[in-house]
Amino acid sequence: MPELAKLTWPQARQAIQTCDVALLPVGSVEQHGPHLPLGTDWFIAHHIAAQVARAPRWLLLPGVVVGVSHEHLQFWGTLTVSADELRALVLAAVRSAATHGMRRFVLVNGHGSNGAALDEAARLLRADGIAAYVFNWWQAIADTLSALSLQPVDHAGPVETSLILAIDPGLVHGDGLRDAGQGTEWGTFVEGVQVEFDAIRFTEAGNVGDPRLADAAKGHVLMAEAVAKLTQFCIWLADQRDDPLAAAHKP
């Protein structure tokens, strides 16, 4: 169960020299309705990465807890960094890991609005010859979500609430469930153009998707699928022995 922050430097030398892929979980600290904790996205991303990193081939890096959450700032407790700041922090963490010889990374993302910053960070890292890719769990398990009639657009709705029930049911506040909203759309749109961005403008309670439809059994299915997908991706990445950039330029 290699977790970099728990190792001494001699142990880290051993772990780094034997690991094939390093996992960097990235979360958010933002409101998740009246029933889920602010750290929901972090708990989910970290849990997926930690479960995968139980195998000694993969190394769990200390993650980035705070994400890009401007759209939730009107709710108490939300923290945010800018996309530039998140990208810079991820680049610095991965590049410093790369100085020790690590060459393959997965950014395990728990929050949709981190996407642009992480995609760009991964692109810049690949340009440096470091194989870095972004794992968005809700995209990786889209087929399972659809088989369970669950929408991938979910903020503290049935998907995230089921996952937190599976991780630690004590984190779900039953009293808050009564006050959760029932809206299903993220944002307000005019002719297909998004015109409202802040959650407070389209969800008074803070959630999108009805969390009363959540249960732990669904959460366990989704978590197991996310862990399986990330494990399979790590196996694929470990097998990419050639420089993925070698064929990138025309002669």
Ligand SMILES: [Zn+2]
């Ligand atoms: Zn979330």
